[in-house]
Amino acid sequence: MSMSNPTLESLENEISEINFEQIKKKQRLKSFAKGMLFLLPSIVLFGAFLFYPLFKTIYLSFFLTNAQGETTVFVGLQNYIDMFASPVFQQSMKSTFLFVLYTVPTTVVIALFLAVLANEKLKGIGLFRTIFSSTMGISVAAASVFWLYMFHPSIGFLNKMLEIFGIDAIGWLTDPKWALLAVSATTIWMNLGFTFLILLGGLQSIDSYLYESADIDGASYFYKLRRITIPMLSPTLFFVITVTIINAFQTFGQIDILTQGGPQNTTNLIVYSIYREAFANYQFGTASAQSIVLFIIILVMTVLQFKLGERKVHYQ
């Protein structure tokens, strides 16, 4: 017998002894367990404060409740049917969509304008950037109170200005024609800081070589804005629009402080309506049903945006 045969045999034996499939399976299991361990904090937090409330809300929306929020009678979809038939809710939906329509495009356009201005390399531009983004640091409550004074019918700054020009005072927050616009203006002002900052960040990440190359090619300022800045900024714009729409649908604080849903329910936006239904009328069932509708609306809007918008967005 030569030496090579036994060694070859033992090698084959060795190979057959190793069960590759089983070892791989073991390794996969191990790495899965490790991954789960890393995810655990998020899963626990999301579970307690997001998933559980979500399912509880869906559950509640099929019931009538008592004042403590305990379920009393199962009514199936009756909550939803009543809700859509209710003129108050219809008004609330209309106001919400109008509010989104007023605030989102205006915020984005103004913020974009300011960001393009603040992106110029000028002396003291840091001061303007700070000013433009400063509303980010102001709480909803503080901003609302500030605007409450601005809108005050007799001592408010706006009506004082109108007085100078000889125009009659406007009941900004009490006139049904003006209330939603007034709240929208407040919201635009409040959201401007955040939107501006994100857009400015987006502008600054655009490679300066592109502009230099365009300068050599003889492109005008607006040509550069149209052909370079806006397309290169599109991912940021997309993000900003999505976030602003979601925020607009969830507006609550300024309504609570400025108008409390009035006058004649014109500013009764959906989140405020949910709040009133649950904590003023103690109708947790209907409140839950409205929450679910809001959830679905935001979900659909976001999905729609991704479907429509993403095609026009240029990621690098």
Next chain:
Amino acid sequence: MGYIELMDISKSYNKQSNVLNGIDLNIEKGEFFVLVGPSGSGKSTLLRMIAGLEEISGGTLKINEKIVNHLPPKDRNLSMVFQNYALYPHLTVEQNILFGLNARKIDKQVQKKRLEETAKLMGLSDLLKRKPRELSGGQRQRVALARAVVSEAPLCLMDEPLSNLDAKLRANMRIEIRRLQKQLGLTMIYVTHDQVEAMTMGDRIMVLNDGVIQQVGEPITLYNKPSNLFVASFIGSPKMNLGKAVLTDDHLIIEEELKIPINSTQIETNIKNKNLIIGIRAENLPLGSNGEETYEIEVVNVEQLGNETLVSFEVGSELWTAKWLGQWLGKVGDKVPVHISIENIHFFDAHTGNLIQAASNTNKQEVVKI
């Protein structure tokens, strides 16, 4: 008078020390002019000043006999290729190439014609509908070149256009750019930190260091007669071997180790007993043969390149490299004789670094022999 004239050009940021100093330069029409220097030498800044992307702090810049200091880039009638190509990622190759023509509102028919010509010239005809991210590095480079070509500007500026390519592609593109320039009769100003690119592409080269011109001249002149130690060590690969030396009555003593006999007719007398630095090219250190004056050296490293062999050895504190044609199969630690001839030695002043006497023997004959 040249096509581009730089008169006492300087650049400083925030009125602090100058990054460029007293640049005087004439570039002829149709010339391929290379600016070369290590990073931070100010070569890119100079190019950007010519382009109009940087303010000129001092001096006068003339293009085509007109002062252009105050003109924005678009009015200087030039094109530029950037190091990272500056392609618009959201536009197709076609839109990228036509960007400038569109911006200048040139007639659509003319645009189409020029696009077709350029695409054909650059071999991009099949790629016009693609986005830059779907192109390879070499293809992107070609698009960047096409953008410069399509503008039909007589002056083209290039800022290290090949530094993002791999070595093989770079060698190809060197030839291609050079051919394109000759074919279109462009005046080219080309910035690079790579001395090989400078040597192989330029009609003339300007070596820049710390914002000061070191030498301007044809590649071969720079190689044969480097005006100072910086140019000597910057141009040529492997770099020139340098060593401290003193000249006695009948000997040149290098690094207190090598003693080379001389007769006084070979050397100007006024450099005797001065502190010198001598330089000798790697190819001028041949393996010694019988009947020649040789010096025994100990090999510390051998690099086989196939067609030639690089042999390193120590001379005093300096590491010298000799380049021998063919494959020399020696080993580290071998002691070999090397021939050093006085005609191949450049002499530099140790204090100023300036050239005192260039090697009298150039390499011209060698090429003829082979």
